[in-house]
Each structure stands twice: as structure tokens, then as C-alpha cells.
Amino acid sequence: MSSNPAPRASRGPLYLTLPALTVLVLVMAVPLGVIVLRSFMEPEPGLANYVWFFQTKVNITVLLRTFSIAFWVTVCCVLVAYPYAFAMSVAGPRLRLVLIMCVLVPFWVSGVVRTLAWVILLQDSGVINRILLSLGFEKVRLIRTQLGVTIGMTQVLLPFMIMPLYAVMRGIDLRLLQAARSLGAHPVKSFFQIYLPLSLPGVFAGATIVFILALGFYITPLLLGGPQSTMLSTLIQQQVLSLLNWGRGGAMGVVLLIATFGILAIASPFMRRKYQMSGGSR
Amino acid sequence: MKLNLPRLLLGLTCLLIAIWLVAPTLVIIPMSFAGKKSLVFPPQGFSLQWYENFFTNPQWFGSLIVSAKVAVMVAVVATVIGTMAAIGIERLKGRAGGVIRAILITPMIVPGVVLAVGIYAVYLDMRLVGTWTGYVLAHTLLAIPFVVIAVGANLAVFDQRLETAAASLGASRLTTFFTITLPLILPGILSGALFAFVTSFDEVIVSLFITSPELKTLPVQIFSSMTRDADPTVAAVGSLIFLATSLIIGLGLIFGMRGRRA
Numbered sequence: 001m002s003s004n005p006a007p008r009a010s011r012g013p014l015y016l017t018l019p020a021l022t023v024l025v026l027v028m029a030v031p032l033g034v035i036v037l038r039s040f041m042e043p044e045p046g047l048a049n050y051v052w053f054f055q056t057k058v059n060i061t062v063l064l065r066t067f068s069i070a071f072w073v074t075v076c077c078v079l080v081a082y083p084y085a086f087a088m089s090v091a092g093p094r095l096r097l098v099l100i101m102c103v104l105v106p107f108w109v110s111g112v113v114r115t116l117a118w119v120i121l122l123q124d125s126g127v128i129n130r131i132l133l134s135l136g137f138e139k140v141r142l143i144r145t146q147l148g149v150t151i152g153m154t155q156v157l158l159p160f161m162i163m164p165l166y167a168v169m170r171g172i173d174l175r176l177l178q179a180a181r182s183l184g185a186h187p188v189k190s191f192f193q194i195y196l197p198l199s200l201p202g203v204f205a206g207a208t209i210v211f212i213l214a215l216g217f218y219i220t221p222l223l224l225g226g227p228q229s230t231m232l233s234t235l236i237q238q239q240v241l242s243l244l245n246w247g248r249g250g251a252m253g254v255v256l257l258i259a260t261f262g263i264l265a266i267a268s269p270f271m272r273r274k275y276q277m278s279g280g281s282r
Numbered sequence: 283m284k285l286n287l288p289r290l291l292l293g294l295t296c297l298l299i300a301i302w303l304v305a306p307t308l309v310i311i312p313m314s315f316a317g318k319k320s321l322v323f324p325p326q327g328f329s330l331q332w333y334e335n336f337f338t339n340p341q342w343f344g345s346l347i348v349s350a351k352v353a354v355m356v357a358v359v360a361t362v363i364g365t366m367a368a369i370g371i372e373r374l375k376g377r378a379g380g381v382i383r384a385i386l387i388t389p390m391i392v393p394g395v396v397l398a399v400g401i402y403a404v405y406l407d408m409r410l411v412g413t414w415t416g417y418v419l420a421h422t423l424l425a426i427p428f429v430v431i432a433v434g435a436n437l438a439v440f441d442q443r444l445e446t447a448a449a450s451l452g453a454s455r456l457t458t459f460f461t462i463t464l465p466l467i468l469p470g471i472l473s474g475a476l477f478a479f480v481t482s483f484d485e486v487i488v489s490l491f492i493t494s495p496e497l498k499t500l501p502v503q504i505f506s507s508m509t510r511d512a513d514p515t516v517a518a519v520g521s522l523i524f525l526a527t528s529l530i531i532g533l534g535l536i537f538g539m540r541g542r543r544a
Binding site for chain 2: 012013014015016017019020021023024026027028030031032033034035038080083084086087098099101102103104105106108109110111112113114116117118119120121123125126127155158187212215216218219223233234236237240241246249250253256257260261264
């Protein structure tokens with residue numbers, strides 16, 4: 001068939017990835033390139049859009065708020081996901097199936113629909129406020145506040161925290177805890193000295209994914225939030241679609257891109273520790 | 283006794299978390315049978331008018347058809363392209379494979395609005411806004427990572443010596459692929475296709491930018507209805523989607539477990 005099969009065999013796999021890479025270049029690399037280019041070129045070549053971004057107080061407020069919301073959503077996700085993932089890792093097969101279902105069902109139901117549910121629950125005359133009133137508490141403003149946005153986002157993002165955490169916890173040998181206890185360690189101490197450190201790579205992996213996804217969240221803050229909880233994504237959309245200012249919108253987009261990939265670059269060594277630990281011999 | 287208290291606490295915590303994960307979504311089911319046009323819980327009265335509206339109103343039903351068609355096309359295209367890429371990555375091994383894999387997964391990480399704005403800019407120039415090609419291309423990009431991950435996971439446990447054995451017995455590369463490789467990685471390909479379908483069917487951010495009044499997907503229609511007024515039709519659509527996805531996942535998990543036991 002082929003006169004020189006050797007180079008063909010080595011290059012074949014590369015050709016197989018070409019269609020996917022082509023789609024990636026056409027629909028991701030080129031569009032992002034256009035954004036970066038426009039942020040420097042419109043309306044005039046230069047750094048004017050970036051100077052504007054960092055000198056406008058509203059932008060800085062929103063940028064800091066975006067980071068703060070993403071931070072609190074990540075903290076909430078870690079606190080909620082940790083006991084849940086632990087239970088998943090020690091449960092019997094049938095209970096585990098139920099627990100996995102509870103994670104997967106919201107994961108698969110569209111984000112817009114889930115946000116709708118939160119709008120219904122959090123509105124001023126909604127279920128949560130009614131429960132609070134009947135318990136004798138005062139009405140809390142939840143919709144169009146940062147608290148409401150944080151609650152909704154945490155629920156939407158929780159599966160991204162639980163799954164990597166569960167994957168790591170499943171691999172932890174529980175006999176290590178028994179060994180510690182048989183040597184006289186208090187359960188609390190053996191948890192903090194043995195279990196927690198072993199599960200940290202999962203925490204880092206999940207927290208990084210949640211934080212990155214939260215930074216770029218758009219639908220939930222838009223529908224659950226108000227002017228006081230605007231995030232960067234909404235600002236970008238306003239610049240481009242309402243004000244038709246592609247240069248400024250582009251500059252904001254570049255800031256968000258750099259933040260996202262910067263955090264990923266900083267965090268990835270911590271996630272990789274997982275392989276060193278389980279690999280052991282290296 | 284000392285051991286049971288933490289156990290009880292853990293069980294209770296998990297029960298609360300499970301309720302918090304699932305219950306909010308369940309709220310939409312009673313809402314979908316509301317008698318009046320309002321989204322206040324608990325709903326007043328009972329009617330099926332919102333379901334009727336969904337199936338008879340061309341705005342709603344039309345967008346469902348558009349979404350279904352786009353999602354099927356995306357599932358086919360993304361699964362073929364993504365499976366090819368996953369096989370290529372597995373054969374490349376080493377560093378090159380890892381780099382290509384990392385590149386192909388980036389669409390999951392890029393902030394949705396930034397990507398949407400960029401795609402919108404390019405589509406305006408290429409006249410792809412509000413077109414089938416536009417939707418399928420953009421959704422395929424977002425679906426490829428899921429296919430690459432699902433098929434890649436399956437390939438990682440696939441014994442490549444089987445291919446060598448087939449080749450040594452005289453099978454051509456194509457025969458080997460279709461009779462040995464394909465049947466063995468089929469579970470990965472199928473779950474990749476399912477992920478691709480759902481990714482496209484649910485996608486809203488990019489679709490919001492590249493939509494047109496003539497060609498609208500279901501999530502865009504849901505979103506614009508939610509921002510416009512309190513129409514319980516949204517709850518009816520949500521309930522149908524919820525029911526369909528729960529059934530698919532439930533069956534998938536049950537069959538998956540059976541398959542492993544057998």
C-alpha cells in the first residue's frame with residue numbers, strides 16, 4: 001500500500017486531531033483574537049481602553065465584586081461539598097447511587113431553568129421569606145442582592161466541586177484512619193493530620209474550577225442580581241450590545257480572560273500534587 | 283455509641299444538602315400547573331394552559347424544534363470530530379498528546395460572555411448570525427471537550443494489544459477499527475454524544491448573542507420570557523426538561539450498574 005509507512009504511522013494521529021483543532025481555531029481562537037485586537041485598536045490604536053477601564057471607579061468596584069462573589073461561592077462550595085463527597089466515598093453502593101443522582105440531576109437540568117427556580121424561591125414574597133416570617137423573623141431581601149446571587153451560584157456550581165473531591169476521596173485508604181486511632185490518636189486529630197491533607201488535591205482542583213467558572217458567570221447574576229450585584233460579564237455585554245463600544249468591551253473581556261487563565265496557571269501545580277502522592281515512587 | 287453521633291450528623295448534613303440540591307428545581311413543577319399568570323409560590327388554582335401554550339404557541343414549540351435539530355447535528359458532528367481527536371491524542375502519547383488535549387478542553391474554561399462577544403463579532407462579518415451553521419459551529423466548539431474527555435477515559439482502559447493482534451491476523455486498519463476498537467469504546471462514544479447533545483440543548487450565553495427573531499433556540503426563548511414577564515410557560519418547559527433528563531440519567535445509571543455487574 002504505502003511506500004514508506006513509518007512517517008505515515010507517526011503523523012497519522014496528528015491528522016486525526018486536525019478537524020477538532022480547526023473548529024477550535026475558527027470558533028474560539030479567531031474570535032478571541034478579534035476581541036484582543038479590537039481592545040487595542042478601537043476607536044484608535046493604543047491603550048486608551050485599558051486606561052479607561054482601570055481609571056473608572058465603577059469598573060474597579062465591579063471587578064473587585066466579581067472576585068469577592070467568586071471567592072465566597074468557592075468557600076460555600078468547599079464547605080458544603082466536603083461532607084457530601086465524604087459521605088459518597090464511604091456509602092454503600094445503593095446509597096451512593098442516590099447521592100450521585102442528587103448531584104447529577106441539577107447538573108443536567110438547564111442552568112436557566114434552575115435559575116428560574118431560585119427566582120421563584122428568593123423573591124420578596126417567595127417561599128424562603130414566608131418561612132422566615134412564619135418563624136417570627138423579619139423579611140430578608142434576597143433577590144437582587146449579592147446574598148441571593150451567592151446562594152444561587154453555589155447551588156449551580158456545587159457539582160463541579162463534589163465530583164473532583166469525590167474522585168480523590170474514593171482513593172484514600174480509610175484503614176489509615178483506623179491505624180491512627182489504634183495508635184491512640186483522637187478521631188479529630190487523625191482527621192486533621194491524615195484525612196484532610198490527603199484530600200487537599202481534590203479541594204484545590206474543585207475550588208479552582210468553581211472559582212474560574214464563577215468569575216465568568218453571566219445568567220445567574222443577571223436574573224438573580226440587581227444593580228448592586230452586577231458582575232464583570234454583564235458589564236461586558238452592556239458595553240458591546242447596548243453601547244456598541246467594542247473597544248471597551250474587548251478590554252474588559254481581556255481582563256477577565258487574563259484573570260481566568262492566570263488563576264488556572266497559579267493553581268495547576270497544586271492540583272497536580274495528586275499524581276505525585278498517589279504515584280508515590282516518584 | 284461514640285461512633286454513631288458523628289455518623290448521624292453526617293447523614294443529616296447530607297440529607298439537607300441533597301434536599302438543597304434537588305428541591306429548588308422541583309419548585310417549578312407545581313408552578314407549571316398554576317391557574318393564573320404569575321410566578322408566585324405556592325401557585326393559585328390549577329390548569330394545563332401553560333403546557334397547552336407551549337405545544338401550540340409557535341414561538342415556544344418552534345424554538346424547541348430548532349434546539350432539537352441543532353442539538354442532534356451538534357451531537358453527530360462533535361462526536362465524530364471529538365472521537366477522532368481522542369483517538370489521535372491516545373496514539374500520540376507523551377507531551378504532544380497532552381498539549382493537544384489541554385488545548386481542546388479550553389472552551390470549557392473560557393468565560394462564556396467573552397467567547398460569545400468574540401463569536402458575535404466574527405459572525406457579523408461572516409453573516410452567520412441567526413443561521414443553522416452558526417449555531418452548530420458554536421455549540422460544536424463547546425461540546426468537543428466533553429466528547430474528548432468521555433472517549434479519552436474509555437480509551438485509557440482500552441487494551442491496545444487487541445488492535446495489534448487483529449493486525450497480525452491480517453485485518454486492515456479500517457476493519458480493525460470497526461470490528462475491534464469501535465465496539466469496545468462505544469460506551470464512551472455514546473456518553474460523549476449524550477453530553478454533546480445536552481451541551482447544545484442547554485447552551486444559552488453564546489446563543490443569546492448569535493440569535494435572530496427568525497431562528498431562536500429554546501434556552502434563548504426561556505431567557506427572554508423570564509426577563510420580559512412572569513409567564514408560567516417557562517415552568518412548564520422546565521418541568522418537561524427536568525422529567526426527560528431525570529429519566530435519561532436514571533436509566534443510564536441503572537443500565538450502567540447492570541453492565542458492570544454482568
